[in-house]
Amino acid sequence: MAKIIDAKEAVALIKDGDCLMVGGFGLVGCPLTIVNELSQSHAKDLTIISNNLGEPGKGLGVLVLQKRVKKAIGSYFTSNPDVVQANQKGELEIQLLPQGTLAEAIRAGGAGIGGFYTPTGVGTKLAEGKERKLINGKEYLFEPSLRADVALIRAYKADRLGNLIYRKSSRNFNPMMATAAATVIAEVDEIVDVGALSAEEIVTPHLFVDYLTVKGECRL
């Protein structure tokens, strides 16, 4: 049974030095109420696994300006100049993965898989330092799976057990991140009664979800 908490309580679960997964593709499907609250808190030295780090001054971008992100693992940081600048100044370490490799590594982490071989990136700059393996005559790169201390995800509706459904393209990284962290907090539009979501439509079964937070007013 997921516990219902507010954004302040959600953020209080995050400790200095934690590794966070944060859902979203840009700001779409990002748990902005919790991320906004996080920017009001003091947790620092964070590692953040997320496709992007928000936009300048928005979403996770705020944490970057506050110099509270130690390392970011994602696929596309170019669209936020603050991230690029922080990286150039040596304030922010960046680990860049092809988007499909990032998504797969998170899924693998949640599914108890230690790592996998992807053909993506073979022979490119992003293959540097990675173990290579020939499988059936084709070359692949080893990629270890990813896990986090806390996942902050965004869903559309939850029932009181914590079962989740998503809305349109805001699904993106959220269902995998729900599986891959020790503590999973889902920000949702609405919490409905158990039984209101059908067994066939549930995308994230409740066994993955620890806490629910209802989306609030969110200045952006």
Place this chain on the structure above:
Amino acid sequence: MAKIIDAKEAVALIKDGDCLMVGGFGLVGCPLTIVNELSQSHAKDLTIISNNLGEPGKGLGVLVLQKRVKKAIGSYFTSNPDVVQANQKGELEIQLLPQGTLAEAIRAGGAGIGGFYTPTGVGTKLAEGKERKLINGKEYLFEPSLRADVALIRAYKADRLGNLIYRKSSRNFNPMMATAAATVIAEVDEIVDVGALSAEEIVTPHLFVDYLTVKGECRL
């Protein structure tokens, strides 16, 4: 756009020596109309990837009695004595995988992943001959992904494009198999108009599905 064919046409797509994936957990979620038709056909030297090989004289069990299965890859063959016997006589090669490893290998095959490391089975008889790897201090076994020439799967409803939904626990191996074969044939209860299935509920998007066959009367 998936092409609608009958079970005879479906079976005609299978050639001698093909590797087939066949959905189902026991007979639940197995495309029995097509399998039944297959038992009336002549394709031989088949390799079959399926959790089980039916039950005695039922489903894929018939093909075993007809000695048309050269090799089976699955997780649980003990419940069909005909399979055990055929294996003891040397007529049927069996590759046994833990059920989770089987499911993951099929998913990996469909997702272009060459192979992966699972902790399941480390130190057991099923680890014999498998490559081992330490990842973050934990031991894992390498498992290559699986693909097939033809997948015979079972779904509940399809729309005319080939989008699929499943029913209850008959989902099992079918969605992964839909991704992991050169030719995918889905046996369904009903084919509905495009638009009748919602974008959120579709489990298997149509880009995976080549052919649809409506379930028929099926002697079992």
Place this chain on the structure above:
Amino acid sequence: MKAKEYIAARTAKELQDGDVVNLGIGIPTLVVDYLPRDVRVFVHSENGILGVGPSPGPEHADADLVNAGKLPVTVEEGSSFFDSAASFGMIRGGHVDVTILGTLEINQRGQIANWAVPGKAVLGVGGAMDLLEGAGKVIVATMHTNKDGQPKIVKETSLELTSLRPVDLIVTELAVFCVRDGRLRLIELAPHSTLEEVRQKTGAEFDIEWRENMETKGV
């Protein structure tokens, strides 16, 4: 109460409210019938169900709704269906709190052999290895001896091990053992059971570490 029912009832006491539990076939399936009213668990079935309910009457059986033992089941409110890859992701990924399994043999270090049938080719494993690998807690619920009256708990198993991971708890009709640091520890006797009987029907060494309630019983 018969032996199997006793084992199921005793095992039920180990479950906590909110646990996600995967049940093997046989005795484990009975465990949920003995849960106290204030303990609700969520039954996971590896063929793709979270929220398995009681068996239906034969007239209500749905051919598309079976558990991992291929028996008809029902589902409770809040249940969900998923594919086998997702289901075993839950198991390997540590999202199932407890698994309750039967076994053929248990060795002195608490490792079990519950998949390879004696004297037969090894042609079935199912989800046993994944469950041993990934479940948060593994409880074995089993008769103390096999059909021939021979101990199931032995120094070394004659059958192939399911996993190198020792189980956490063993519940039989005679006793309860926990496994810690690679050793079996007898923590409880069943009513009417004696230490002597347990010693006689156990083929392995074990330590004795009575739990508090046993000590007060003056064993």
Place this chain on the structure above:
Amino acid sequence: MKAKEYIAARTAKELQDGDVVNLGIGIPTLVVDYLPRDVRVFVHSENGILGVGPSPGPEHADADLVNAGKLPVTVEEGSSFFDSAASFGMIRGGHVDVTILGTLEINQRGQIANWAVPGKAVLGVGGAMDLLEGAGKVIVATMHTNKDGQPKIVKETSLELTSLRPVDLIVTELAVFCVRDGRLRLIELAPHSTLEEVRQKTGAEFDIEWRENMETKGV
């Protein structure tokens, strides 16, 4: 017709009815506007959509419905949503028939560099490498020269390659090249384009293999 529109219209002719197509940002996005009536394609967006439709008016934009360029889109009947792992499984697994991409540079062997921006730290790759790896056919739809008027098609790229895999077809406002056996082959000139202009604005060697319709034009 302006250059970009010409490129989009010419590229559209390469698509076949029923194709599943992934479109990069920029010119590739325009391609679907030029499809003949009898050719219907299914647009895949790597952020989790199959069946992307036209852009909505600003008043109909849905904040939860964007394409991989983060622009508001609509969906067509029969569309579906899925997570990023499933989406890239489709791409790597070979289930997307065609991808149409822009590029910064193309080398003489048909390999492209379209992710690492010149003179900047390499901090963004997105889905480009996965698409190059997994799509059935890769078409580059690009202006022949860059903003400075320099050739994009060069002997060796100065930027990091996106993949070792060569693309299949290159469509510019001047010409169409196919790539076979690691060589560029000029197969078509755009109207008003001349072989001389193509040679002048191309920084790499290429063979000439006119397609039939070009030969009849007497080039």
